[in-house]
Amino acid sequence: MPHKAKRWLIRHYQDNFLMYFIISILFIVGIVAGAITIKVLGSDKNDEAMYFLNSFFKAIDNNSLNSISILKQSLIDNYKAILALWVSGIIYLGFIISPIVILFRGFALGFSVGFFVHEYGIKGFLFSIFGILPQNLLMIPSIISIASISMAYSVAKAKKRKIRINSNTKFSYLADYSLLIFGFSLMLFIGSLIEAYLAPIFLRFLIDYFS
16 A cells, blocks of 8 residues: 555656646745845844744744744644645636745745844854754645645646546545645644744754853
């Protein structure tokens, strides 16, 4: 069974390589744009943007590093994006919504890393490596995959719109689509757990170091 699932995933990636490539490029563009924006905005604006863009900082407004609050905010932000991508694929808008979501996520990551490096230098860079990178090793592939799946499904539905397909086949396509997104959403959930319970450890260390 695992071997069969592996072959199915490999074939999926091969069939949708162009979508994954486009989404990955857009994500990189978003990261670069976010990093550059740090240089453009003033210090106060950078702080405001950081709280708006990063779920981690939305949850620590009162200097409280509560892992439950951070996890809750991370799940809200991530699963709102997943829901938007899933629905947009079904209603033929995946090829529009997916690039927007992925650009925003790339921008948020680039801005977050740029913020720490700009504000704290080498210590901010170290926090980015140990406090931001671990969860994103799961989150980045997950959100890129979900956005690519949404765009691919949306385009495939549009192409098949004029072809008469029976209800069972339509349901099978929808089930496969939903199952793929659900699988990658589990990876995002694990990433949120890492963000909630690992990142605060390094942030506390950073705060203690500067105090």
